[in-house]
Amino acid sequence: MTQISSINPFTGEILKKFTSPSEQEIETALANGDAAFDTWKKTSFEFRSGLMKKAGQRLRDQKEKYARLISLEMGKVIKESRSEIEKCAWVCDYYADQAESFLADLRIDLPDGAKAKVKHQPLGMVLAVMPWNFPFWQVFRFAAPTLMAGNVGILKHASNVPQCALAIEEVFTSAGFPKGVFQSLLIDSKATTKLISDSRIKAVTLTGSEKAGASVASEAGKNIKKSLLELGGSDPFIVLNDADVNLAATTAVKSRMINFGQSCIAAKRFIIEAGVYDQFLESFTKELAKLKKGDPMDEEADFACMARGDLAMELYEQVKKSVDLGAKLLLGGKKPAKDSPFFEPTILTEIPKNAPAYSEEMFGPVALIFKVENEQEAVLLANDSEFGLGGSLWTRNLEKGEKLAEQIETGAVFINSMTASNPHLPFGGVKKSGYGRELSRNGILEFVNSKTVFLG
Template identity: 50%
Template sequence: MSMVSMNPATGEVNETFEVYDTAKISEIIDRVHGAWLDWRHVCFEERSARLLAVAQRLRTRSEELARMMTLEMGKPVAEARGEIEKCAWVCEYYAQQAPAMLADQPVASDASRSFVAFRPLGVVLAVMPWNFPFWQVFRFAAPALMAGNTALLKHSSNVPRCALVIEELFAEAGFPPDVFRTLLIGSGAVDKVIEHAHVRAVTLTGSEPAGRKVAAKAGQMLKKTVLELGGSDPFIVTSGAGLEQAAQVGARSRCLNSGQSCIAAKRFIVCDEIYEEFLGLLKAAMDGLVVGDPLDDATQVGPQARGDLRDELHQQVQASLAAGARLVTGGKALDRAGFYYAPTILADVVPGMPAYDEELFGPVASVIRVADSEQAVAVANDTPYGLGASVWDRDTTRGRALAERIEAGAVFVNGMVKSDPRLPFGGIKASGYGRELSHYGLMEFVNVQTVWIA
């Protein structure tokens, strides 16, 4: 059995990789566990030095890594460079901040001395998606390794080259052998890895069905999980919004990573008073985006990562139009090699349409008309998801008041939703649970241990 790395811009095969067999999987898990027995005792200074060396390697190889990402999953190369830089940033952030965050915390009690310590759990399995093939991995790996854990990566099957190169980067930076390893396995092999006695916890970024399956198996095995799943992020535009800015940012947010982002703006919830004006501005912004070869620096929207993903997106668009949505622009696959889909706007979207009820993972904006801000909040919360949201209103006091009522892990007022190593990231409801990044992400995979001394 093999994995295929395919260029989404051309449909051509880059290379193929042999999937690891059961014996090799077991051997790697045992080795990663063996590495943990030593790594957990390595001092913070040494861990920090190794992570800073990774950041340096990322920057040294930035052009090569960005091009690799583009060839394997179609990300516009300018965005790919930004992703590599962000990975270096998260390594530096935890190298600098984690030692203080993980320091023992004294607590007064009836003991002569008592404190809380933060001990590593052991081997952490990461099941990661293709859409941000470096960032998703590093935002888990940097805090997990700084906390003294070791890591196993099961990456998406369409980015095997990225997966292997990430393992290579940790080795190049001087991490001890087997502290970070990649498993080239299909999704069907994940359950057996979770069942392995040496695997202590699991983190998954991906679809809701994948999250439910991993959570069920990890729960059966009594193993800690963190899940970051889908999102159908609301983008509320009030009558008091700066419409030009909202439309420009909205178009960029919707089409970031060619629309393939969990925290992209997806449901544009627009107050009736400014609905048609905003729609016109959003159309101009979407039509102005440069669609083309993702290796061209000028390209803002590249192909979808796989042909089946593009076809599924088109089916959702067609079903929404059949149910009464209005096509403002786009709405079709582009007549060119590769898996391209035109930046699209669906207006007058209502419940019962896929564009309202489902996550659309591509450059398609769903525009929903509401009477006022009160109804906007109700529509924003009318979703099984709760990852990110944004509110647009020049009155920031009013914007904050609306933000406080939105059911999501992050709400941005007058800004595009994004992740930042300094801020916690994650969702609620069907968008998952647990947090990555910041102090909160660091604490997900540690044993919070009470120490009481008489």
Template identity: 50%
Template sequence: MDAVNPATGERVDSYDAHTEHEVDDALERASVDFEDWRERPMRDRERLLESVADTLRENEGEYAETMTREMGKPVEQAVAEVEKCALCCDHYAEHASAYLGADHHPSPPGSSAKTVHEPLGPVLAVMPWNFPFWQVFRFAAPSLTAGNVGLLKHASNVPGCALAIESVFRDAGYPEGVFQSLLIPSERVEPVLADDRVRAATVTGSGPAGRAVAATAGDHLKKTVLELGGSDPFVVLDDADVAAAAETGAWARNQNGGQSCIAAKRFVVHTDVYDEFLRRFTDEFESLVVGDPMDDGTDLGPQARPELLSDLHDQVTASVDAGATVVTGGEPLDRAGAFYPPTILTDVPEGCPVDSEETFGPVAAVYEVADESSAVELANDTEFGLGASVWTEDRDRGERVAGRIDAGCVYVNQLVKSDPRVPFGGVNDSGYGRELAGAGIREFVNRKTVWVE
């Protein structure tokens, strides 16, 4: 597996894929170590997670640079990602015991009934490249602390990140089989998931990847959690703080080079504030610095791979051919590396690629609507249902509109984000199940009822 710097096109490093024998050894270690790990007192597992947070903070610069070299995110954003992973570990180190405490139920006199939460076993995590540390830690921190063991199949363009994460857990004192990275291509995921030693799987990634894993897991009756794509609406109502909406909206679309499932992608703006919003929004886009991701002050680095840039530009070109108007951007930058500028399209025809597909890069589609009902209708006009953002100065109105939008999470006067304190996940083609908070740590447990007479 080659790690290629998308800012330069140069190979960073090369890694040997694990052989079938090495994968089998990893599965056996996971199975054996799980039996001891599940018996470790919860407080021991919480203390080890505290050590993981310490390890992350002590080496954040090294981990951030690995991310930046392999997938191109600006290094300042990569440092923030490592810090967020540490905060996630802090959260579960503090709250795991409470999240997994027994639930007691009414029962006849002289008896007791409760539900206890027991780990399932080895869990396969198929993870993407766009947030190569955070996506892994929001699975690993709760799942390992619940007593499961993890097997990471990371994206093939971030093998250095995969091995670095494995080393974080080893350096923090975890047994070898509790968290392991499998350097294997996607076509070798199915036999790993089908193996009897693997008890469940979680996927963050594309719809096709999620469907493939879910189909195999279904054949073997194994639990899955899927966090898939999104085409999040960003609704700006007539009473919104337009300046704040434009500033936050620009970042919600362009953070991480626009390569985020929960990025704002479809900007649905009330006609009364449309012209002002578009003017401010365009100014914000054009002020963003596109450049070397290793430089402080860079807002957008390259797209993670040249073919991803090509796919994104094909979506823009097809949409313009269908009638969309380019306000700013719209052409790959004439420089080495996979750089695409922040791009805004208006007059977006129904059914064109930027309207009906997920755009995984810094491209915003802006729509003008006549009223609140039209805004909600357009926000829901998608096969996805991951997140949404609503902007209004009336908090009650914002909450009411949030209730009408079909999504796994809706933020009022804030960009959509994942936070360890609240559940995260989607509906419809954005997947099922939840990560983070109490809901996330209870996804991969056996909710066992114990009745004592």
């Protein structure tokens, strides 16, 4: 057993300490989850829906409590934390209302007159390995469809948000979900690997880094288990000559700076057609300078700090190496103090191909701005990435926008809007951004057995 500390990154204060569960406690959790599934899978959609609605209401009723917990543990400004809790309540209601229709039997009439149907049945206990950047939302977008499908869930959350992990379990238990249907375990990566190999775990989903995704997928594959991965992103934000440039620039700042840039689907590479490049850069820089730094609990603050000091230093090293290789530093980029999570909003331009800023994910408030001569060059640059999560494309010509969107190698393209997750829309990536889909009908179908029944 090890000690796990909940630390406020803004102040460095240790908020609470926890002891990781013993092997016996982990075994008890597995046994409870396995027993719960035997009963839970037989419950009606009406019963599950009622509890999920209560979970959504619990989130709304305790919004301030949970929002403060997010801000305290990972440094998100309080207004963004409140929005995160509201979004979690939204996804609870969405699946409470839609799960039954999404999982209704699919009837098939064969050409010879025979009939069949496809039934969607739960798999069992699903393990979720989740990150710290949206500590409630990432979990609820997994949990709401997974539990509504009749599965049960076990959460292994990021080690720096243990209070959030336990609070999420509290949401479900206080809403009346039976014991074992949703559990949080404060375990490390070694214990997680062991968990994946346990026969009672039927599938695993991970949101996180490429390294973590490769490890979890490898273990799941070794044990012949379904896995879903939502990994990094280096989303392109393309602005063409015929775009509303000022609106695009204002949206670009919001898209880059949401969650202080610590978001997989934050816009990271701004690809601007030459005719509007100077206008965009001026407007973007001006809007970025308007943002206010402050304490995470400051109602007026637009940003506070990164989630940990080591993350700030990693980001700085990427910026420094890129500048050393020829990138132009237009704003920010100063080295953070030792162990400090504070980082200045930064803009890099004229980025060479061999620089980290060209090919790596910049997980923090660093904007990478590229100039291209035409729309086809913009698409080529957008696709010149190992990632493919989301993207944004700005043009007044929607017909052209749709044709270009088809050419961009990502899981989603938002035309004249910032990329955002939404319960109604499938969410996920291609290439090294992962595989599988969350949200919408696609998301609830990831962890069910689509069983064919032939009616002879």
